[in-house]
Amino acid sequence: MNRKLLLSFAYCIAFVVFQGCDDDDDDVTTTTTAAEWDYENADAWGTIGYTDCAGKVQSPINIDTETTIKSTLPELQTAYKSSTWGVVDNGHTIQVNLKQSNKMVLNGTTYKVMQFHFHHKSEHTINGSAYDMEMHIVHQDTVTSNLVVVGIFLKEGDTNTFLEKIWSAIPSEQNKEVVSADGIDLVNALPSDLKYYTYTGSLTTPPCTQGIDWVVLKEPMEISAGQIEKFSSIHENNARPTQPLNNRQVIEGI
Numbered sequence: 044m045n046r047k048l049l050l051s052f053a054y055c056i057a058f059v060v061f062q063g064c065d066d067d068d069d070d071v072t073t074t075t076t077a078a079e080w081d082y083e084n085a086d087a088w089g090t091i092g093y094t095d096c097a098g099k100v101q102s103p104i105n106i107d108t109e110t111t112i113k114s115t116l117p118e119l120q121t122a123y124k125s126s127t128w129g130v131v132d133n134g135h136t137i138q139v140n141l142k143q144s145n146k147m148v149l150n151g152t153t154y155k156v157m158q159f160h161f162h163h164k165s166e167h168t169i170n171g172s173a174y175d176m177e178m179h180i181v182h183q184d185t186v187t188s189n190l191v192v193v194g195i196f197l198k199e200g201d202t203n204t205f206l207e208k209i210w211s212a213i214p215s216e217q218n219k220e221v222v223s224a225d226g227i228d229l230v231n232a233l234p235s236d237l238k239y240y241t242y243t244g245s246l247t248t249p250p251c252t253q254g255i256d257w258v259v260l261k262e263p264m265e266i267s268a269g270q271i272e273k274f275s276s277i278h279e280n281n282a283r284p285t286q287p288l289n290n291r292q293v294i295e296g297i
């Protein structure tokens with residue numbers, strides 16, 4: 044079976060759940076719902092209607108510390124605070140939505156926290172090695188709508204107390220948000236050292252929108268083996284493979 048047929052067959056399986064199976068390629072490319080993409084076919088996202096995924100400025104990337112440009116970077120100024128929250132399994136990750144406004148300031152611009160979520164293994168790699176997991180805090184400039192995603196590596200070690208409440212509230216049913224009355228404070232998700240790598244890339248899931256500023260923290264946080272196991276039992280692989288750098292420069296804060 045050639046690759047195209049194989050992909051067509053895979054979509055057919057996805058479609059049969061929602062609208063019945065149709066072997067017409069036109070239907071495949073014009074009907075785009077979140078259910079159509081998955082991590083097994085990550086290399087094909089650009090050909091199934093998410094054209095930006097085949098762009099030249101994609102994320103994640105491998106960060107080669109031999110070639111990063113070492114520089115003093117603007118301080119990441121978080122103004123996070125305790126907030127109530129909801130957690131949802133959207134079929135691709137576990138996502139947390141804060142119910143009160145949380146902000147951070149970077150380079151004079153104020154960004155609002157939109158949501159945060161997790162990947163197993165990490166999506167960014169350092170010198171070719173992945174961490175056990177990666178947390179992404181998605182921030183948006185409320186004036187320009189520009190996005191800044193802060194990535195935090197998680198490596199196996201002690202129990203991550205910030206994640207405990209979230210992990211115990213993960214709903215068993217997809218796309219159903221469980222809201223907690225208890226507060227969590229994103230400050231507790233951050234390492235003590237906020238130095239970071241930064242580069243311009245994209246969302247790491249379809250539609251892979253480009254022009255995203257990435258802030259990947261250098262210091263990892265710890266997470267217990269049991270906490271990793273709990274996540275990976277739900278989403279075993281939700282890490283997009285690293286994408287070509289295509290002459291982009293990664294700046295490393297020192």
Ligand SMILES: [Zn+2]
Pocket residue numbers: 160161162179247
């Ligand atoms: Zn992410």
